[in-house]
Amino acid sequence: MEKIEAKDVNFYYGSFHALKGISMEIPQNKVVAFIGPSGCGKSTFLRLFNRMNDLIPGARLEGEICIDGKNIYAPGIQVDELRKEVGMVFQRPNPFPKSIFDNVAYGLRVNGIKDKSFIAHRVEEALRGAALWEEVKDKLNASAYALSGGQQQRLCIARAMAVSPSVLLMDEPASALDPISTAKVEELICELRNEVTIVIVTHNMQQASRVSDKTAFFYMGEMVEYDDTKVIFTNPHKEATQNYITGRFG
């Protein structure tokens, strides 16, 4: 079943044509990786799925992006409702200057949940889900800033998962982390695929091949090739893909 469907998407920053006629389908509960050199448009494309690009002045979208068959750019779509359904983890860990507990509870609270015991339950669940519970269970009231970078990123994953989204977008989630933290995040991605559809942007091709079911290669605003990860990394059909994954450019 298709979770996300992009139909002939063109995207412009002012006069700059950033995404050129992209159509793709992302299946439910799979991990899809976007790879490509810097500036190829992969992050821009990812940020269309939770309308994060709405914030950029002068940006313009043509085409449709549907999640569960509904065009998320249709008039009448409430962006905050959409973002509850489509969570996001950013390149740099961006915990709020609040306690560990309050960070994870934030998404629930801003969406109107007041039941304290439910929040506590959900916070624990999310922290366990992000493999962070054992490390922080004794200091839930400590500042999130006291955690290491890798822990902060897992906290951000827990924070995103706490509101029970059905899609999780990850924008180079491990690029600011050390190898051990990266391995933990990757492990997490593999576990979370049971609960959510994951779209991950990465610079790291090994990472894409390790964690994803399907991979899309972007170049200069176009989606060059999109196929099962195995195919992309062993037997790509396009020469540009072949050149990129073998490290001849990028």
Add this chain to the structure above:
Amino acid sequence: MSTPAYPKDFSMKKRRSQKVAFIVFRVLSLLIVLILFAILGFIIYKGAGVISWDFLSKAPSDGMTAGGIFPAIVGTLLLMLGSAIVAFPVGIMSGIYMNEYASRGWVVKFIRLMTNNLSGVPSIVFGLFGMALFVKYLGFGDSILAGSLTLGLLSLPLVIRTTEEALKDIPAGIREGSLALGATKLQTIWKVVLPMGMPRIITGLILSLGRVSGETAPILFTCAAYFFPQLPASIFDQCMALPYHLYVISTSGTDIEAQQPIAYGTALVLIVIVLVINLLAGVLRRHFENRLKMK
């Protein structure tokens, strides 16, 4: 091309000029501190003698050649409070609006330009404007209300600017993190952005209070009383104020020679108030910073 020979002794020269420059910086900074201490010391030397419980708690008497300055202290504190009530909410909200909702576009650029210009307007002009608008046109008369409004207007640009600057430094990633969880812009501002900006906003607010406490010109035509020994009963009363009292007894008192110690005492009290407020600012700032870090 090969590297030309490095000039001889250059490394010693550049270290020497660094040393000279730092000495100059240090001497100049010390000089500033010295001047500050000189002023403070002078005021304390001249004014400490008259400070007593009576001076702080009694009204002036005998043609303002004796007694205390209690009504002026109360007046100044009331005006500070009043101007804070006027300027803080409006200023903080404008700062938020300008940074969070409308940081681009010519309207905001224009508002920002006007705000900056406003902070350059001489305070006597604010006084004149306050008299025309609040005292006469709106009919508040010479009153604490009119004085507070005028002082509030005066401190508005500073409050707006510091709020805007404080919010500008908060990384965009934090805002995106909140929005990505389904928070609205207002929730993001209220729950994340504003608490993060608070330590710096507080500093700006307190600085503006310090400025307000010492302003004379804006209350000259709008509020300050030459002699009003009883405490004001409502916001439509006039009141005395420390800077104006200082001005009055130094220039148009009944016996300027005899009143000189009182003038210095008044100045000392004014300085101490500002000092206490600045200390309070530091405490508050640290409190808000700690709340963000939470150990």
